Amino acid sequence: MKTVEIKKKLINEINLSNNKNLLEEFYYYLNQDNKSQIPYKLNNEQITAVEEARTQIKNGEFLTGEEADQDIEKWLNR
Numbered sequence: 001m002k003t004v005e006i007k008k009k010l011i012n013e014i015n016l017s018n019n020k021n022l023l024e025e026f027y028y029y030l031n032q033d034n035k036s037q038i039p040y041k042l043n044n045e046q047i048t049a050v051e052e053a054r055t056q057i058k059n060g061e062f063l064t065g066e067e068a069d070q071d072i073e074k075w076l077n078r
Helices: 003-016 020-035 044-058 065-075
Strands: none
Touching: none
C-alpha cells in the first residue's frame, strides 16, 4: 500500500472515530514521531567520522554481530 493510500485510510478512520482517548493517543504518537524527524546538526568532526565509517563499510571493514560477540568474549576471557 502506498503512503498516500495509508494517509487517506487513516484520515477516514479518524473522521469516523468518536473515541477521544484513542484520538488523543494517536495524536500524541504522531506528534512525537514528527518531532523525532528533526535532523541532527553534526559538527565537522562528526561528519568526518560518518564518512570514514561509510568508507570502511564499503571496503568490507566491519564485523558481523556474531564476530563482535566473539571478540567481546575473548576480551572478557570467557
